[in-house]
Amino acid sequence: MKREYRYFDLILGAFVAVLLISNIASTKIIGIPLPSLFGKSLVLSFDGGTILFPISYIFGDILTEVYGFERSRRVIWSGFFGLALMSLTIWLVGVLPSAAGWEAQEAYQQILMTAPRIAGASMVAYFVGELLNSFVMSKMKIRMQGKRLWVRTIGSTIVGQLVDTVLFVGIAFGGILPVSLLWDIAIFNYIFKIAFEIVITPLTYKIVGWLKRVENEDKYDYDADYNPFKLS
Numbered sequence: 001m002k003r004e005y006r007y008f009d010l011i012l013g014a015f016v017a018v019l020l021i022s023n024i025a026s027t028k029i030i031g032i033p034l035p036s037l038f039g040k041s042l043v044l045s046f047d048g049g050t051i052l053f054p055i056s057y058i059f060g061d062i063l064t065e066v067y068g069f070e071r072s073r074r075v076i077w078s079g080f081f082g083l084a085l086m087s088l089t090i091w092l093v094g095v096l097p098s099a100a101g102w103e104a105q106e107a108y109q110q111i112l113m114t115a116p117r118i119a120g121a122s123m124v125a126y127f128v129g130e131l132l133n134s135f136v137m138s139k140m141k142i143r144m145q146g147k148r149l150w151v152r153t154i155g156s157t158i159v160g161q162l163v164d165t166v167l168f169v170g171i172a173f174g175g176i177l178p179v180s181l182l183w184d185i186a187i188f189n190y191i192f193k194i195a196f197e198i199v200i201t202p203l204t205y206k207i208v209g210w211l212k213r214v215e216n217e218d219k220y221d222y223d224a225d226y227n228p229f230k231l232s
Helices: 008-025 054-067 069-095 105-143 149-173 179-215
Strands: 029-037 040-047
Touching (some): 008 054, 008 105, 054 149
């Protein structure tokens, strides 16, 4: 008999929403001036999606810890298909002729028509990074016998976000932005995502503990199929 869960679908929906919103927000590069250091002006540069996207890794940790790798993989695939549909829709709307009197076509193309490339980059980076995060989290849980959740959440994020950040920044902005700016974005994004994971760890503990109680589930992936392309 198939196991029913009370909150799994809600988490799936929230996860996909965070993913789609982050990709639209990533079309803007934010630059925040910082106090000068040794006479050199500093600017903190990052894409807008960085503000929200790290939450998706928190969802990934929670899903894998409570429901296991295989259900987490289904959520990752749901996000992948959502990104593909969003990218295709934005592109199709952009290439269709605009109505007479609508004068925002150029603005649409300058801003949103970059979103398909960003979504493509995110699909590759997110798919690989999230699966790595879930895989590492799953294996560490077995190895540590379910103890030291904070080591597992931070450790899996260090691996997954490294791959995610390098792939995303390289594919999304390579050839568009100067190399120095690419490095700035990649380094800040990575540091910010890891720091976010560390800061949010107490909340992750509370959510994981609550879900395990209400769902009566604490999955150990002793018999999991780690094939990333299997949906069942």
